[in-house]
Amino acid sequence: MNNNALIHSLPVQPRHFDMFIDGQWTQGSATRSVTRRSPAHDVPVSVYPSGSGVDVDQAVVAARQAFEQSTWARGSGEARSTVLLKTAELIRQHCEELALCETLETGKPIAQSRGEVLASAGIWEYAAGQARALHGDAFNNLGEDMLGLVTREPVGVVGLITPWNFPFFILAERLPFILASGCTVVVKPSELTSGTTLILAGLLQQAGLPDGVVNVLTGPGSVVGQAISEHADIDMVSFTGSTEVGRLTLAAAAGNMKKTGLELGGKNPQVVFADADLDAAADAIVFGICFNAGQCCVSGSRLLVHRSVEQRLTAKILELLARVRIGDPLDEATQVGSITELRQMERILGYVSQGRSEGAQLMTGGYRIESPQGMYLQPAVFSQVTPQMTLAREEIFGPVLTITAFDDFDQAMQIANDTPFGLAASVWSRDLNTSLRAMRQIKAGRVWVNTTIAGGPELPSGGFKQSGIGRETGRYGVEEYTEVKSVHLQLGERARWVQD
CATH class of the missing domain: 3.40.309.10 (Aldehyde Dehydrogenase; Chain A, domain 2)
Known part of the structure; x- marks a missing residue:
């Protein structure tokens, strides 16, 4: 064991967090809280409200209203890019706070946490560019009387469920791309490591994100995560975790046949x-x-x-x-x-x-x-x-x-x-x-x-077989959260079917 002098000290009191719903900090329906103890030091470091399906319903309503009524989905990619870039800047400014929270909750080395936070800021910057680059196609080869267009539109309200091992980095591989596409989000981080996600919610608000676009809930996956996966007014669910839970997520999503993105286990x-x-x-x-x-x-x-x-x-x-x-x-x-x-x-x-x-x-x-x-x-x-x-x-x-x-x-x-x-x-x-x-x-x-665990957000990530469905990061990471629409534009008179 290494006994060099510590740069950071343990907190005297745990940090108390609220959930973030429709731009407001709230305890929601929680009647009890959950205390997270540092796995490396066995001292309390974070306290969270234990949410329920009631909070999921409230968050989904907020996300749906923000999707249908705000300018987030209908506005320009430039406007979304501006918010993502400001968020990246704020992440860099709050790097040490985020890294310390990550280390206290996960047990990973502070140097690793710091590196992941800074790398995450880079992912937000990359996704900001993708917000402006997202586009469809045009088909000018259908004859002089027809023009074909293919548009990409945000899928809608996304439920995002993230794991405990890389709570901030995995969030960064998904959330900014979801936002770049114009979707709104209900996020459920792991009940073990929710702190950095909630800190990020505050930074997003500072960056100018409209209320309701991102909502963060805390609580057990068996309750909150399950309610998100089953919810009839969520259009897509993105889950990162074990293959076993991924199967349950797929089954839960079958109710309204919502689109799914899964990154699951590996034996690499x-x-x-x-x-x-x-x-x-x-x-x-x-x-x-x-x-x-x-x-x-x-x-x-x-x-x-x-x-x-x-x-x-x-x-x-x-x-x-x-x-x-x-x-x-x-x-x-x-x-x-x-x-x-x-x-x-x-x-x-x-x-x-x-x-x-x-x-x-x-x-x-x-x-x-x-x-x-x-x-x-x-x-x-x-x-x-x-x-x-x-x-x-x-x-x-x-x-x-x-x-x-x-x-x-x-x-x-x-x-x-x-x-x-x-x-x-x-x-x-x-x-x-x-x-x-x-x-x-x-x-x-x-x-x-000739290397391992290397690379940046330019290339996609995801799995074959039971390691998952869909792709994150790169331009694919934005396209993952869109629906493709084909449009046929008739030019001039359409030939009549019923003859005079």
Whole structure:
């Protein structure tokens, strides 16, 4: 554990939050509150009202009125862009407040939180440009008597349900694009990490966002999230979380057949060929499995390595892991902080135990680090993992790396795709042909070549198979929240069907 002096101090009292509905701060229908304790320090840091379906109804009414009656949907892309750019500016100004709240609620290192907040501001800036770039098509090839137009119109009221692992960054990958399209929103952040979303609501108001365009509710997903997914006056729901809950969201959305966008689980391969730069691969693999304590949907948790370099690469990974700084997330030097909640810690340790019982070899880690407070886990590395083992098939959502050897390209691709998920993958090879062949054959929404967990908002994100439906970020991220309308314009007289 790293014991360098802390830059930030713990709050003396928890911060009390209200929900944000129709431009007003309110406790809504809540008769009780929920206190969030810092997972790293076991002190109360945030208090939220526990909302209900009544609050969902009120928020949806506000969002519907804002969509139908305000100028947000009918106004210019330039006007929406101005608000998004101002929001980005305010995010940068409030970076430290947002980062501290994020760290206190999630347990992630303060340096990581700060980086995510600043990167989020960049996403808002990018989305502001997309608000002005959104357009349809014209068809001038239908003959001299017909002009065809294709317009993109905002889908309407969107229910946005976000997770606890990257509460501010994942919000930034969705909300500004939803707003850029002209939609209005009802947001339900995780009950564990609602603080930064509520702070953002205040910044949006400062930026000039009309009342009712964004509404933020707090409370349990089983109540508030379910009510959003089922609501008949919500036109689309965007959910990020587990595949299991994603299935429930799909079922709930069937009532009014609302459009859905889902980013769900992953079991992402890191495929390392014999000619790869092993030093670069080892560092990226360690980063990928340790980033956010492995609580990352695109974490490269399955290492598939050519048998001829398996031992060399494993040794490099173990040596690097031993140097990773795990400790208090308020320490600027910390690289890996606390697991976000006890239930998740127990889930991870359960998988470690199951892996050992199934015959995988635990090379290092896989235990809880003793500390006065917090839930710190020593990253685990398992070798001799077969594709049929539970470790290799189910999403663990923690710092657990499995190593499986392959003998040739075809076997590597077969193992990489032998999963119900298809969220992300990384390919490591100095050979362009090998890299391109692998990139084409791997079934995943994002593929990194000679890097991992990299890139910006210009490219889309999303999953194949049970990893999700739809795409976020890039121009696709705005188009996702639109409906396409075809318009046929008759020029001159239409030929008569009924003859004189």
